[in-house]
Every structure is written in C-alpha cells, then in structure tokens.
Amino acid sequence: MKTQATLMLALAALFPAAAFAQASVTVYGSIDGGLRYQTNVDAEGHGMVTTTSGNYYSNRLGFRGVEQLGNGLNAHFQLENGFNSKTGALDNTSNVLFNRTAAVGLGGSWGSLDVGHQYTIGFKTEKFLDPFDHHYTPIVPLSSGSGTTLPTAAKNAGLSASSSSGTRFNNDIQYSGSFDGLTVRAEYAPGEVAGDSSKGTAKAVGFSYAKGMLLAAGAYTDKQTTTGFDNHAFVVGGGVKIRAFTVKAGLSRERQETAAAGTYQNETRFAGVNYEVNVPLELTAAFYRSDYDGLGGGGRRDLTLVGGSYNFSKLTNLYAEIDFNRYDGALVPSTKQTSQRAVQVGIMKMF
DSSP states (O other), X not given: OHHHHHHHHHHHHTSOGGGGSOEEEEEEEEEEEEEEEESOOSTTOOOEEEEEESSSSOOEEEEEEEEEEETTEEEEEEEEEEBOTXXXXXXXXXXXXXXXXXXXXXXXXXXXXXXXXXXXXXXXXXXXXXTTTTOSTTTOTTSSOTTOOOOHHHHHHTOOTTSSSOSEEEEEEEEEEEETTEEEEEEEEOOOOTTOSXXXXXXXXXXXXXXXXXXXXXXXXXXXXXXXXEEEEEEEEEEEEETTEEEEEEEEEEEEEOSSSOEEEEEEEEEEEEEEOSSSEEXXXXXXXXXXXXXXXXXXXXXXXXXXXXESSSSEEEEEEEEEEEEEETTOOTTOOSEEEEEEEEEEEEO
C-alpha cells in the first residue's frame, strides 16, 4: 500500500497545477426532418413533395468546452458542423468539417473574446429581431438569404441575399459582453491580403437590449472585397413583450460598391408576432419584404409565413407552417414563376 501511494503521488507530480482546473466538454446537436409540398417549382408550374432537412432548426453536431482558470476567468471553445438528415452528408460545399463554427476564446465577468470561424454580429442582430428567431432558415431571407435569388452580377460583386453582409466570417476576432439586459459586440476579421491590410477585411459593432417589456437591437458592418470595393450594411429594429405576445420589427440594408456597375443594394423589412398559447404550444406569423436595386433594374420578394410549434419537451417538438412567396422584377427566380405556396410538417430533436 505504501509503495502504491508513493507511485500515485509521483504520477500526480508530473502534471501541472493547471491540469486540475475545473473543465467540461459537452457533445450536443440537433436533427430535424419533415415533409414539404411546394407549388410552381419549375417553369411548367408543377408542384413537388419533398422530404426536408433542418427546415425548422438547422441540423448540427457540435462540441463545446469550458475550463475554469480561476479568478473568474475561463477558456472555452466551440466546434460545430452541419449535416443533411436526408442523406447523412456534410451540409457544406467547400469540404469544411466545422463549417458552422470553429472558435476559441477567453471569458469572464467582463465578457468574452473569441477567435475563429463564427457568426457575424449582423447575423446575431438579425436573429434577435427575427419574429421566428431564425427558425425556417431555408425559407426566411434574414439568415442566409434563402429563397431570394439575386442577379448573378450582384452576387459576384459581393452582395449577400441576407442583406446583413454575411452569416459567418473567417479569421473573426469578436468581443461580446452582457450587462443588465444590454449586450454589446464588436468584431474585426482581417482579410489576410499581402501588401494591403484593408482588402478583404470586415469590421462591425452592434448591441441588443432586452429588459422588461422592451426589445431593441442594431448593428453596423463595414467590409471590403479582396479587390478593394466597399460593402456597408446595417440592421436595426425593436419590439415589445406583452404577456404571452412578443411583437418584433426590423430593417436590414446592404450596399455593395463596384467598379463599373454602380452600387448594388438589398434591403429587407420584416415584422411579426409570436403568441405563446400555453406552455407547449406557440404560434408565430411574420412578413418579410426584400427589395433589390441595381444597374439592370430592381426587384421584390414578399414572404408571408405562419407557423406553429408543439413542444413535447425542451428538446423535442413537432412543427407545421404555411408560406406564400411573391416575386417581381429582378428577383423572379429562374423558374420564371411569380408566386409560390408551400406547406410543411416535421419533427425536431435536440440532444
């Protein structure tokens, strides 16, 4: 026994004191699948039934860890990828394993400073203001611009369909801090272009406020393409909470400068209401209007979305929604159809 105790003490001495700090790693994720019917999916006006993947809440598998370093300081990381529940394939087109998030940082009572591939401040601000809280991201234009088909020249120039200057930044250095209902954020993502420290860079500041009945948020993003053309975007909005009702409204606008085609602009106005019928059941209705303007003419997309969710628990829910799209001008999709209707049902399971 004495020899065993001596051996254990010797092994313990080999590890630095930091190894005994409190640390935890969590494996988490979600899987979402359902059935969707949509009209006018081709030039002939045919309808189509499809199975869905991550329509209510994007499918993901992630790892999150926190280590307490003492004196209120912690080190943390997050690695998260997306996948397609219809096929099991990775949900990306660029052969990136952790395409959703790959960030590491330090945190404390003063806030958190994180570095890596992460959500932009513009995205986080839109999510805060979105009546659907960025559910139905393959439909709603705010997150990744899904459903809004910008002209090819505008996309190639750097304009995003989400009108917020992008969902995630690479090389992102981001600060966030929350103080009595107010959250403030700032970020800088270097472009890593040799010989020019401004090309390809992104800078942003933003805030959100939620206390009592009031909600408010805003963000401003300043980017440059790798060829040196400016991109400016802002998001602003607010809302109120009255008993079981939450009403939100907002505006996001992005402008992309070009050498010969002038300025491309994409703007999204949105408003909606969420009603918590009871503990497991909630209903949400929202309207989103996207307006595009460019040298070749403008266009518009109107989306009306009504959805309901029944929560069996905090981790599992059934959902259903109805959506109506109308298109005009430069935002008419390649099918040349000016309207679409759809309905879908599904189940989402988090773990």
